[in-house]
Amino acid sequence: MTSDWVSVQQAPQGVVPDDRATEFVAVDGAEHYSGSKLVVTAYIAIWVILMAWIFLLWRKQSSLSDRLEGLERTLDRAAADAEKKAKQGT
Amino acid sequence: MTTLTRKSGKRAWTDSLFVPLLGITTVLLLATIHWAFLKAPVEARMGIVQKIFYFHVPSAYAMYIGATACFIGSVMYLLKPTDARDALGRAGAEVAIVMGLIVLITGPLWAAKAWGYFWTWDPRLTTAMLSWLVYVAYSVLRGFSGDGPGERKFAAALGILGAANLPIIHYSVQKWGGQHPTVVTGKGGGLQHVDMKIAFWLGMAAFTFFAATLLVARVRLELVRSRIARAEEDAIDLGLDDRTET
Numbered sequence: 001m002t003s004d005w006v007s008v009q010q011a012p013q014g015v016v017p018d019d020r021a022t023e024f025v026a027v028d029g030a031e032h033y034s035g036s037k038l039v040v041t042a043y044i045a046i047w048v049i050l051m052a053w054i055f056l057l058w059r060k061q062s063s064l065s066d067r068l069e070g071l072e073r074t075l076d077r078a079a080a081d082a083e084k085k086a087k088q089g090t
Numbered sequence: 091m092t093t094l095t096r097k098s099g100k101r102a103w104t105d106s107l108f109v110p111l112l113g114i115t116t117v118l119l120l121a122t123i124h125w126a127f128l129k130a131p132v133e134a135r136m137g138i139v140q141k142i143f144y145f146h147v148p149s150a151y152a153m154y155i156g157a158t159a160c161f162i163g164s165v166m167y168l169l170k171p172t173d174a175r176d177a178l179g180r181a182g183a184e185v186a187i188v189m190g191l192i193v194l195i196t197g198p199l200w201a202a203k204a205w206g207y208f209w210t211w212d213p214r215l216t217t218a219m220l221s222w223l224v225y226v227a228y229s230v231l232r233g234f235s236g237d238g239p240g241e242r243k244f245a246a247a248l249g250i251l252g253a254a255n256l257p258i259i260h261y262s263v264q265k266w267g268g269q270h271p272t273v274v275t276g277k278g279g280g281l282q283h284v285d286m287k288i289a290f291w292l293g294m295a296a297f298t299f300f301a302a303t304l305l306v307a308r309v310r311l312e313l314v315r316s317r318i319a320r321a322e323e324d325a326i327d328l329g330l331d332d333r334t335e336t
Contacts, residue, residue, distance in 0.1 A: 033203050035137040035203050036138055038199045038200070038202055039139055039141055041199055042195070042196040042199045042200070045195040045196060045199070046192050046196065049188060049191050049192055049195070053188050057307070057308070060311060061311065064318055067322065070322075071321055071325060074325050075325075
């Protein structure tokens with residue numbers, strides 16, 4: 001009677017020896033991951049981040065290109081107006 | 091008459107630096123990949139996942155480089171505002187964001203194997219994330235609040251504040267302990283094999299040049315943007331453009 005009481009006290013709370021044959025319980029916070037998968041994921045992440053940044057820089061360049069075209073159109077208009085005024089003056 | 095094109099005909103310093111920096115970076119990155127995967131031995135306890143270290147630590151160092159550039163640009167801008175100084179601050183913040191994101195993703199992937207979980211509120215992890223968020227705030231501020239002198243000065247102050255966190259990140263492990271390893275900064279040296287040391291220092295050199303290359307490219311883009319903005323203002327002042335100033 002005494003030895004039964006001791007064995008129950010030493011087992012983890014709520015677990016009796018027979019449970020290991022009938023259920024699997026995951027250990028909290030100690031899950032195992034494949035090292036190879038983690039390394040590959042890390043390198044994929046590095047390249048995805050860098051490519052995303054290059055894409056953003058490309059979009060910024062496109063926006064600058066649009067603004068430059070706007071300026072060129074403005075200059076062309078101004079030059080045409082100046083030419084027109086010069087012709088009217090002569 | 092005001093000239094619309096400024097500094098034309100003069101080659102910018104960013105142009106002459108970019109190609110040599112890109113060449114050196116390419117060679118060093120290839121050498122790092124070669125050494126990390128083909129020369130350096132697999133670590134006894136962690137296995138192949140330890141190889142993340144050869145890019146994780148150099149990325150953190152590159153984040154410091156970006157943050158330092160942002161700090162220098164911000165301080166110099168507050169002393170004497172110029173487009174180039176503002177561009178350096180902005181470029182530095184973006185490099186810090188990109189490299190910081192690499193650090194914050196590759197670190198947890200290593201931790202999943204080494205600690206059994208991806209994230210914990212360890213002093214170094216927490217301070218690194220805080221610092222990264224400061225630079226994200228800087229970039230969001232610059233992206234959405236206009237480009238006037240007031241906004242630039244406010245962003246410069248934020249750039250200085252972000253740099254104040256850098257020594258805290260660095261010394262957090264020594265001061266407050268935590269789980270983050272001190273393989274490089276700890277006493278005794280944790281890289282036991284010579285090929286591990288070579289792979290690591292190649293990675294550090296590669297990411298130093300990589301950060302410099304990205305900085306130069308980003309500064310150049312920012313300077314071009316500033317010149318276009320000034321040309322637009324000149325066009326409006328001269329009555330050439332009927333758009334309102336923004």
